[in-house]
Amino acid sequence: xxxxxxxxxxxxxxxxxxxxxxxxxxxxxxxxxRLALRQNPIPLIAIHEWRADGGVDRREAExxxxxxxxxxxxxPNRQAYTAxxxxxxxxxxxxxxxxxxxxSAAAGFRFSRLLFLLLFSPSPPSSSSLHHRHLLRQPPPAxxxxxxxxxxxxxxxxxxxxxxxxxxxxxxxxxxxxxxxPNAAEVARAHEILARVQQEQxxxxxxKDPRPVLVVTPTYARTFQALHLTGLLHSxxxxxxxxxxxxxxxxxxxxxxxxxxxxxxLPVVHLPFHEQMPVRWHDRHRLEARMRLHAxxxxxxxxxxxxxxxxxxxxxxxxxxFDEVQKVEWIGALSVGILTHxxxxxxxxxSPLPIQGPACNASGHLIGWHTxxxxxxxxxxxxxxxxxxxxxxxxxxxxxxxxxxxLLWREAEEKPGWVxxxxxxxxxxxxxxxxxxxxxxxxxxxxxxxxxxKVLLWWLRAEARFDSRFPARWVLDPPLExxxxxxxxxxxxxxxxxxxxxxxxxxxxVEVHPSKKTRSSRSKRSTRKKKKREAHVDAQVSxxxxxxxx
Amino acid sequence: xxxxIWVLTLLILHSVFEGIAGQExxxxxxxxxxxxxxxxxxxxxxxxxxxVFVYELPSKYNKKILQKDPRCLNHMFAAEIxxxxxxxxxxxxxxxxxxxxxxxxxxxxxxxxxxSGLPLPFKSPRMMRSAIELISTNWPYWNxxxxxxxxxxxxHDFGACFHYQEEKAIERGILHMLKRxxxxxxxxxxNHVCLKDGSIIIPPYAPPQKMQTHLIPPDTPRSxxxxxxxxxYDVGNDPEGGYYARGARASVWENFKNNPLFDISTDHxxxxxxxxxxxxxxxxxxxxxxxxxxxxxxxxFGCIPVVIADxxxxxxxxxxxxxxxxxxxxxxxxxxxDTILTSIPIEVILRKQRLxxxxxxxxxxxxxQPAQPGDxxxxxxxxxxxxxxxxxxxxxxxxxxxxxxxxxxVGDLKPW
Numbered sequence: 001x002x003x004x005x006x007x008x009x010x011x012x013x014x015x016x017x018x019x020x021x022x023x024x025x026x027x028x029x030x031x032x033x034r035l036a037l038r039q040n041p042i043p044l045i046a047i048h049e050w051r052a053d054g055g056v057d058r059r060e061a062e063x064x065x066x067x068x069x070x071x072x073x074x075x076p077n078r079q080a081y082t083a084x085x086x087x088x089x090x091x092x093x094x095x096x097x098x099x100x101x102x103x104s105a106a107a108g109f110r111f112s113r114l115l116f117l118l119l120f121s122p123s124p125p126s127s128s129s130l131h132h133r134h135l136l137r138q139p140p141p142a143x144x145x146x147x148x149x150x151x152x153x154x155x156x157x158x159x160x161x162x163x164x165x166x167x168x169x170x171x172x173x174x175x176x177x178x179x180x181x182p183n184a185a186e187v188a189r190a191h192e193i194l195a196r197v198q199q200e201q202x203x204x205x206x207x208k209d210p211r212p213v214l215v216v217t218p219t220y221a222r223t224f225q226a227l228h229l230t231g232l233l234h235s236x237x238x239x240x241x242x243x244x245x246x247x248x249x250x251x252x253x254x255x256x257x258x259x260x261x262x263x264x265x266l267p268v269v270h271l272p273f274h275e276q277m278p279v280r281w282h283d284r285h286r287l288e289a290r291m292r293l294h295a296x297x298x299x300x301x302x303x304x305x306x307x308x309x310x311x312x313x314x315x316x317x318x319x320x321x322f323d324e325v326q327k328v329e330w331i332g333a334l335s336v337g338i339l340t341h342x343x344x345x346x347x348x349x350x351s352p353l354p355i356q357g358p359a360c361n362a363s364g365h366l367i368g369w370h371t372x373x374x375x376x377x378x379x380x381x382x383x384x385x386x387x388x389x390x391x392x393x394x395x396x397x398x399x400x401x402x403x404x405x406x407l408l409w410r411e412a413e414e415k416p417g418w419v420x421x422x423x424x425x426x427x428x429x430x431x432x433x434x435x436x437x438x439x440x441x442x443x444x445x446x447x448x449x450x451x452x453x454k455v456l457l458w459w460l461r462a463e464a465r466f467d468s469r470f471p472a473r474w475v476l477d478p479p480l481e482x483x484x485x486x487x488x489x490x491x492x493x494x495x496x497x498x499x500x501x502x503x504x505x506x507x508x509x510v511e512v513h514p515s516k517k518t519r520s521s522r523s524k525r526s527t528r529k530k531k532k533r534e535a536h537v538d539a540q541v542s543x544x545x546x547x548x549x550x
Numbered sequence: 551x552x553x554x555i556w557v558l559t560l561l562i563l564h565s566v567f568e569g570i571a572g573q574e575x576x577x578x579x580x581x582x583x584x585x586x587x588x589x590x591x592x593x594x595x596x597x598x599x600x601x602v603f604v605y606e607l608p609s610k611y612n613k614k615i616l617q618k619d620p621r622c623l624n625h626m627f628a629a630e631i632x633x634x635x636x637x638x639x640x641x642x643x644x645x646x647x648x649x650x651x652x653x654x655x656x657x658x659x660x661x662x663x664x665x666s667g668l669p670l671p672f673k674s675p676r677m678m679r680s681a682i683e684l685i686s687t688n689w690p691y692w693n694x695x696x697x698x699x700x701x702x703x704x705x706h707d708f709g710a711c712f713h714y715q716e717e718k719a720i721e722r723g724i725l726h727m728l729k730r731x732x733x734x735x736x737x738x739x740x741n742h743v744c745l746k747d748g749s750i751i752i753p754p755y756a757p758p759q760k761m762q763t764h765l766i767p768p769d770t771p772r773s774x775x776x777x778x779x780x781x782x783y784d785v786g787n788d789p790e791g792g793y794y795a796r797g798a799r800a801s802v803w804e805n806f807k808n809n810p811l812f813d814i815s816t817d818h819x820x821x822x823x824x825x826x827x828x829x830x831x832x833x834x835x836x837x838x839x840x841x842x843x844x845x846x847x848x849x850x851f852g853c854i855p856v857v858i859a860d861x862x863x864x865x866x867x868x869x870x871x872x873x874x875x876x877x878x879x880x881x882x883x884x885x886x887x888d889t890i891l892t893s894i895p896i897e898v899i900l901r902k903q904r905l906x907x908x909x910x911x912x913x914x915x916x917x918x919q920p921a922q923p924g925d926x927x928x929x930x931x932x933x934x935x936x937x938x939x940x941x942x943x944x945x946x947x948x949x950x951x952x953x954x955x956x957x958x959x960v961g962d963l964k965p966w
Contacts, residue, residue: 167739171797174791175801181808186892196900200903201771
């Protein structure tokens with residue numbers, strides 16, 4: 001800070017001297033000098049020593065730093081006069097100072113201190129050469145220059161320490177390599193390291209002796225099956241524990257589903273259920289419950305051991321869910337976040353996510369259940385699949401429960417008495433709505449996930465219209481014959497006018513009759529632009545299929 | 551028959567030892583035993599191995615200073631205060647100076663704080679000198695050895711050089727009066743004027759309760775590769791760059807600000823401790839001085855410290871094998887830091903994490919109140935005990951004088 005202090009005083013002195021000279025010689029101050037001084041942007045600091053001498057106030061000094069004004073030389077004139085009047089002995093050191101300041105201003109770097117040190121102090125050449133070697137050892141990385149000096153800086157003042165000191169005090173260069181961006185191979189290696197570290201963490205602090213997980217999923221072949229099932233499949237592939245996936249398919253085993261399941265490397269039990277999936281949501285929930293019961297019966301027959309997790313296709317699961325369920329002893333309950341229809345634009349007030357799950361008192365015991373409040377959606381509830389209204393969950397979703405498979409076995413040691421035998425459940429038209437109906441005593445359910453405070457899965461239902469068509473296995477074979485250019489992409493061969501006219505005409509049709517088809521399949525999207533474009537595409541595809549069918 | 555009994559005894563003994571070794575291996579599976587060049591000394595108990603006499607100084611040297619500014623208890627130089635407090639109630643303390651091996655002078659030289667909390671070292675040499683004059687006139691033990699069996703805690707930036715700027719500190723050198731005493735300090739750099747032979751390097755103070763409250767479950771996956779929070783350029787004191795941290799921190803920023811593996815910035819997040827527990831490597835580069843509390847935080851939170859400070863001497867270097875625990879990168883290799891860190895074999899990284907998970911390692915870096923066995927206070931006592939017994943030539947002959955009481959800058963000679 002001392003050097004900047006001195007330089008600003010230099011500047012002031014220089015200004016004073018030039019003003020003094022000009023007042024005597026009646027000529028304009030030399031322009032090159034002014035420009036040279038302006039090249040050095042110096043941070044502005046109050047000059048305390050001048051205050052003692054001549055009462056120069058701070059504003060004067062600051063102004064000296066910015067632009068040279070002709071109006072200000074009144075005070076410096078006074079200063080110069082007083083200096084001139086005193087004896088020559090006193091003038092000597094200021095003159096030397098002025099000379100050095102002018103020289104440094106002309107040369108463009110901080111000359112005074114460094115030069116004096118180099119000339120007048122016995123500097124061992126070894127240290128400076130050492131420093132040079134230090135820098136030159138790495139020719140590829142450039143030394144980032146610090147402004148305002150554009151060239152490599154001078155060697156620092158020699159250290160007072162012994163010559164064996166490898167670490168030098170003083171200014172060092174900032175080493176930057178020529179391409180300071182990440183290397184792809186290194187990033188890949190870093191990710192491998194992270195994966196291995198996390199695996200080790202899991203091994204050391206995670207679940208000890210994990211029990212196998214039995215995942216029960218009801219499904220059926222439809223438009224969105226590929227979407228939902230692939231998502232669930234990927235989640236299950238990441239589960240670190242041994243897993244068996246029981247997929248119950250309504251309408252029997254189909255090639256679509258089999259093809260999807262074969263892509264995973266999980267042990268899958270593909271069970272047919274010989275009833276078609278109904279269209280009304282109410283009936284659909286019931287059928288799903290019966291499908292799950294069917295899976296439970298299979299678990300009982302085969303005496304599969306593990307923790308049963310009811311994972312519906314369209315739900316979203318966190319991987320911590322599968323670690324948390326390892327803590328269950330007989331039957332546990334989790335909090336499920338309910339993702340109903342997204343809020344429309346213009347609706348204000350962020351209501352919190354509705355959650356279904358166990359409710360606990362302060363000491364952590366189960367005292368009740370949080371369920372989903374149906375009232376706001378009473379009129380907007382969806383009746384059948386794909387009608388575009390809100391799909392509501394049941395009172396308590398199956399997905400929020402996990403149970404030990406030994407509960408279902410015929411013969412299991414320490415099996416608690418409050419579970420009903422599976423053979424008696426579901427007969428005589430009894431409706432099973434949630435796993436609580438399998439128990440005689442619902443108070444013995446264990447709340448998981450920090451007593452329901454952690455939401456580890458989200459319930460979601462998003463389906464296309466029941467009669468919506470999709471190409472088999474989502475593969476277009478043979479490829480489409482008619483290719484229409486997209487609106488925005490420039491197509492080199494097609495004439496500029498015609499396709500746009502065609503599209504505009506089509507769009508008009510689509511806009512006038514907003515078909516339920518478009519809205520249901522796009523029930524999640526909220527932007528209008530996307531609706532337009534995809535409405536157009538959807539119209540085209542459906543047209544094509546209608547034609548093909550005919 | 552006799553040989554049969556021998557064989558049986560041997561078999562029994564062998565199985566017993568196997569059992570013990572098996573248990574040890576079980577422990578090794580999770581953590582590893584720390585043994586430095588001095589042996590497995592982290593778990594040594596200093597009680598009974600040394601006796602420390604605490605001088606009773608007037609309260610202007612300690613209590614009054616602390617009363618004036620209680621912030622001294624929480625900043626990174628608080629080790630001198632806690633050392634005093636722990637010694638007062640420790641079993642190694644003796645009230646009989648004749649049987650004492652070590653003598654301690656409780657003077658808080660790092661407690662003169664600016665309004666923003668930084669300690670000013672300008673009066674510290676005079677304070678220290680005045681304290682030494684006091685003990686040399688009131689007790690005969692200083693003159694007996696001229697301080698060779700005395701130890702002082704000087705936790706400032708450059709130890710007993712008593713200045714925050716390195717050039718000035720080197721100019722001053724270690725306070726002349728302390729030339730024969732043992733210094734307990736946080737600063738350590740090889741071949742540096744301010745590091746005396748035989749000094750004990752200690753970790754800077756980091757608040758243990760605060761760190762305890764920010765612990766997260768250990769199975770939270772470590773997903774940050776490299777983590778650092780702090781300054782890269784000290785714009786106030788070094789506007790052009792190149793002086794601060796010898797340009798190393800600026801180099802880290804310029805080379806890795808675009809690298810997604812490096813989570814580095816100048817923020818002050820409230821989740822700083824939690825983030826360290828989610829990181830694999832934590833950078834501990836030098837600043838104006840080579841040491842910083844980041845090392846302590848990294849060790850406590852299980853993040854492998856990447857030390858970027860040439861020739862640094864780390865705390866308790868004879869008891870803790872730092873090369874096996876941390877990664878040392880030369881300042882000139884900073885542009886290649888990503889290559890260096892990603893090319894460390896994974897087994898080495900896992901071993902370092904196991905060593906860091908050892909609770910005795912974490913305990914040795916902390917100053918919990920009250921003092922617990924194995925903590926930094928006890929490690930200092932262990933270090934002092936390892937220096938015993940004193941050499942015979944430590945005791946001066948009557949009339950022999952080595953120290954020059956008028957040496958040093960003129961300003962130091964003024965009374966305090």
